[in-house]
Amino acid sequence: MIRRIAVLGAILIALIIPHTAAAAPIGPTVSGSFDRLSYAPNQAFRFTVVIRSTAPIQDAGVSFVVLSKSRGGKTLFEKTWDGLQLPAGVTRLEAAGRLAAIGARDGVFPAVVRLRAGEVVKRVRADLVVVDRRRHGEMLVGLVWNVNALPTTSRKGVYLSRANAGLVRGGRNPGYLAMHVGKLARYPRTRASFNIMPKLLHELLGVASGYRLKENGRIVSVRSDSPEAGDAETFLARMVELMRAGRVEAIPAPYAYPALGELTARGWGQDVRLQIGQGQDVVERALGAASTPGIFSPDLKLPLPAAKLMRRAGGEHSIVAPVEGLDPFRSYGVSVGNGRSMRVALADLEGERIITSGPRGRVPRDLVAHLARARLARGKRPAAAVIVVPAGGTRRPDGTLVDSVYRVLAGTPWVRTVTVDEAVTATYRETARLRLPAVAVRGDTKFYYRRVDDARRWLAVYKKMARPDNTMARRLENNLLVAESLLWTQDGPGLRARGMQFAGDVTQTVASELARISMPTSQTITLPAQSGKIPVTAVNGTRYRLQTELHLSGEQVDFPDGRVLRMELRPRDNYLTVPVVVRTGGPARVNVKLVGGGVTLARSVVHVQTTYFDRMMLLAGVIVALIALLIVVYRKAGAGSGR
Numbered sequence: 001m002i003r004r005i006a007v008l009g010a011i012l013i014a015l016i017i018p019h020t021a022a023a024a025p026i027g028p029t030v031s032g033s034f035d036r037l038s039y040a041p042n043q044a045f046r047f048t049v050v051i052r053s054t055a056p057i058q059d060a061g062v063s064f065v066v067l068s069k070s071r072g073g074k075t076l077f078e079k080t081w082d083g084l085q086l087p088a089g090v091t092r093l094e095a096a097g098r099l100a101a102i103g104a105r106d107g108v109f110p111a112v113v114r115l116r117a118g119e120v121v122k123r124v125r126a127d128l129v130v131v132d133r134r135r136h137g138e139m140l141v142g143l144v145w146n147v148n149a150l151p152t153t154s155r156k157g158v159y160l161s162r163a164n165a166g167l168v169r170g171g172r173n174p175g176y177l178a179m180h181v182g183k184l185a186r187y188p189r190t191r192a193s194f195n196i197m198p199k200l201l202h203e204l205l206g207v208a209s210g211y212r213l214k215e216n217g218r219i220v221s222v223r224s225d226s227p228e229a230g231d232a233e234t235f236l237a238r239m240v241e242l243m244r245a246g247r248v249e250a251i252p253a254p255y256a257y258p259a260l261g262e263l264t265a266r267g268w269g270q271d272v273r274l275q276i277g278q279g280q281d282v283v284e285r286a287l288g289a290a291s292t293p294g295i296f297s298p299d300l301k302l303p304l305p306a307a308k309l310m311r312r313a314g315g316e317h318s319i320v321a322p323v324e325g326l327d328p329f330r331s332y333g334v335s336v337g338n339g340r341s342m343r344v345a346l347a348d349l350e351g352e353r354i355i356t357s358g359p360r361g362r363v364p365r366d367l368v369a370h371l372a373r374a375r376l377a378r379g380k381r382p383a384a385a386v387i388v389v390p391a392g393g394t395r396r397p398d399g400t401l402v403d404s405v406y407r408v409l410a411g412t413p414w415v416r417t418v419t420v421d422e423a424v425t426a427t428y429r430e431t432a433r434l435r436l437p438a439v440a441v442r443g444d445t446k447f448y449y450r451r452v453d454d455a456r457r458w459l460a461v462y463k464k465m466a467r468p469d470n471t472m473a474r475r476l477e478n479n480l481l482v483a484e485s486l487l488w489t490q491d492g493p494g495l496r497a498r499g500m501q502f503a504g505d506v507t508q509t510v511a512s513e514l515a516r517i518s519m520p521t522s523q524t525i526t527l528p529a530q531s532g533k534i535p536v537t538a539v540n541g542t543r544y545r546l547q548t549e550l551h552l553s554g555e556q557v558d559f560p561d562g563r564v565l566r567m568e569l570r571p572r573d574n575y576l577t578v579p580v581v582v583r584t585g586g587p588a589r590v591n592v593k594l595v596g597g598g599v600t601l602a603r604s605v606v607h608v609q610t611t612y613f614d615r616m617m618l619l620a621g622v623i624v625a626l627i628a629l630l631i632v633v634y635r636k637a638g639a640g641s642g643r
Contacts, residue, residue, distance in 0.1 A: 363405065538569055
């Protein structure tokens with residue numbers, strides 16, 4: 001039995017552990033590229049084939065073919081190398097020709113390299129891009145770097161990490177945003193647009209002016225003269241400088257990057273207005289007045305109600321996902337009512353895919369080939385590719401990739417980079433109209449937005465009571481906007497729980513504040529007459545002045561100043577005298593409700609008595625006694641005279 005187990009174990013080990021001697025040798029690899037990413041029709045081309053092998057190759061064959069654009073793929077150019085004796089290492093072969101001689105006038109022509117080494121056959125493809133700029137004009141490219149990030153501040157405004165501050169880190173290893181500014185500065189004729197989430201800009205403003213950071217379980221102060229603050233200030237200043245030079249366009253987004261379709265479908269138009277307004281305000285504070293008239297729509301979905309609100313806020317254009325049947329390289333008008341319209345550009349998703357998900361080494365040539373196809377398919381009509389590149393996704397663009405994108409766009413003669421505002425203006429025609437598609441609400445977010453709705457209703461109550469200088473109301477409103485961010489509803493561990501903490505803070509804080517307001521349960525007041533004033537007492541245990549109302553009711557009681565009286569609650573004790581008229585000789589009951597934001601905060605009962613009734617009863621008793629006395633005297637007087 002033991003022997004059998006040992007034999008089986010040896011067999012398993014032999015099957016599992018690979019033998020070095022049996023490993024297949026690594027075969028040769030082949031690649032190739034043209035000496036330019038694109039050509040004019042009158043130019044010559046050169047193609048270099050690169051073969052790499054770890055061992056010598058005998059009797060190898062290589063072919064290079066350029067095919068026509070036609071369906072049959074007619075051969076325009078061919079070069080072959082037969083009987084090659086290739087040494088180990090790298091071998092380079094070159095093929096050259098003139099485009100006019102092979103009839104490659106305008107187009108993206110497929111080129112194929114084929115390597116035969118014994119029984120091994122390998123192929124690689126490249127694109128020969130030929131564009132006559134004089135015949136077709138320029139291809140406009142509006143490159144939009146879409147930068148959003150999860151908030152790093154707590155519900156009380158304390159920074160919980162340095163992550164977002166690190167985005168603007170300077171020095172030899174710059175942060176993501178600082179890197180972008182540095183790379184763009186190297187290409188003076190290149191323009192770009194940035195949608196930096198306003199909540200992120202808000203945090204960067206805080207970093208620049210000094211902030212409180214929770215680190216290792218304790219809160220420390222990061223001064224305004226710290227290196228972090230200096231980096232944030234430098235980044236913001238460089239952005240302003242580039243914007244003033246016309247190199248950069250800053251496109252505001254709604255403050256916390258909400259899904260506008262989710263908000264409008266629930267009838268939360270007021271929240272959309274707040275998000276848009278706050279986003280514009282933050283961009284204005286951080287980057288000055290040179291921001292674009294456009295407004296960025298998170299997730300590239302723009303419901304018509306949100307488009308109307310954007311237009312009312314001064315937004316003239318936005319970007320949406322492609323719409324089936326429409327040319328994605330032009331802009332369209334959207335009617336928003338009252339004879340007004342808003343311009344909308346369609347995002348170039350293929351350009352985004354190439355930059356964020358395509359083979360990294362082929363990004364420059366694949367991007368040029370894609371833009372060439374778009375340009376050539378439209379003749380001389382204006383065309384613009386609006387490419388929105390997210391900071392996350394499959395691949396976050398690093399410095400090398402960003403530099404290669406800027407370099408290829410700056411170095412392609414028939415490509416001109418523009419801002420989104422310029423792209424929309426250049427490709428817009430009044431007759432080109434777009435009906436915005438309906439935006440579906442995600443079914444898996446119902447519970448999340450139910451909690452947000454609870455916070456909305458509590459905040460609405462508190463805001464009706466708060467004065468304009470109430471800092472608590474402003475903090476809670478900010479937390480509500482943050483809770484509405486679509487970033488929390490993405491896939492990720494604990495993201496929704498973190499978002500709901502902001503909503504929960506609003507609900508709990510308002511409930512706690514309102515619980516600090518009270519009135520005596522009951523009190524008894526004696527008036528000297530049937531009309532007079534009764535005192536009403538309320539205690540405000542919060543730190544803020546609050547606007548409330550007294551709602552009065554009672555049988556056999558009139559209220560000359562009305563049944564609803566305004567009452568401003570100052571912190572601590574508050575008193576108000578209420579005129580009343582009691583229409584009964586006996587005790588009367590006055591019911592008092594303290595109402596704020598449409599919610600009853602406290603109740604009290606005032607029992608009212610009057611001394612007028614007691615005096616009248618005493619007088620009546622005296623009069624009765626006097627009458628009785630007079631009757632007695634009169635009778636006695638009559639009896640005496642009868643005798």
